[in-house]
Amino acid sequence: MADINRDGFLDIITANQSYDDVSVLLGQADFGFGPALSFAADDAPAAVVVQDINGDNFPDLIVANSDLEHVSVRLGTGTDALFGAETRFSVGTGVSPFGMVGADVDGNGNLDIITANTNANTVSVLPGNNDATFEPSQLFFAGSDPRKVVVADVNDDGVPDLVTANGFSANVSVLLGEGDGTLQPHSTFLWATAPVMWQCRTSTAMISPISSRSPKGGLQCYSTANP
Numbered sequence: 482m483a484d485i486n487r488d489g490f491l492d493i494i495t496a497n498q499s500y501d502d503v504s505v506l507l508g509q510a511d512f513g514f515g516p517a518l519s520f521a522a523d524d525a526p527a528a529v530v531v532q533d534i535n536g537d538n539f540p541d542l543i544v545a546n547s548d549l550e551h552v553s554v555r556l557g558t559g560t561d562a563l564f565g566a567e568t569r570f571s572v573g574t575g576v577s578p579f580g581m582v583g584a585d586v587d588g589n590g591n592l593d594i595i596t597a598n599t600n601a602n603t604v605s606v607l608p609g610n611n612d613a614t615f616e617p618s619q620l621f622f623a624g625s626d627p628r629k630v631v632v633a634d635v636n637d638d639g640v641p642d643l644v645t646a647n648g649f650s651a652n653v654s655v656l657l658g659e660g661d662g663t664l665q666p667h668s669t670f671l672w673a674t675a676p677v678m679w680q681c682r683t684s685t686a687m688i689s690p691i692s693s694r695s696p697k698g699g700l701q702c703y704s705t706a707n708p
Contacts, residue, residue, distance in 0.1 A: 490508030494531055525549075526547070529545075539558065541554060545580070577601070604656065606662055642664075654668065
């Protein structure tokens with residue numbers, strides 16, 4: 482959720498994998514939502530991130546297209562149209578981006594895009610330039626079939642790390658960050674069943690746990706699992 486039109490009300494944004502589009506439901510003063518507004522995406526959008534990637538204070542839309550090899554970006558316009566035309570950025574040859582998160586993983590103050598690539602067993606890091614462009618992606622091996630990815634400081638060294646949920650291998654992978662956007666080889670931690678939907682938190686983040694494990698340090702992960 483995010484305040485797309487900056488009216489003070491949270492809006493709902495969904496990636497609609499079967500319909501190749503993204504929906505925005507604008508929040509209203511009565512805690513309801515307006516009708517869905519549709520924005521075309523590419524093949525099978527699996528994840529969406531809403532953040533300002535060019536420093537103009539308008540929320541921008543980043544979509545991971547799981548049947549292709551790229552993420553697509555629509556810049557916020559600050560008008561009733563909400564977003565501009567789509568621009569594509571490759572996440573790597575032959576990969577399917579499924580999970581995605583935006584964070585500054587190289588410490589330069591710019592938003593970077595990180596995707597979990599299911600078919601390639603990798604994560605991609607696209608360093609941001611703060612002008613709505615990204616540097617070429619860097620690929621790092623994760624566990625088998627990574628579906629989700631989060632960024633957190635797992636080992637309390639002040640550097641962002643990555644954690645992936647690996648759909649068919651019943652484990653999560655931890656890739657420790659070096660502080661410059663590169664990552665150490667991954668370590669895996671077993672779950673009882675394959676994680677499907679999950680979140681991680683530090684002591685300051687509040688979520689409702691389904692089940693919990695702590696792969697390393699003070700980070701706790703919460704997951705629903707395959708039956």
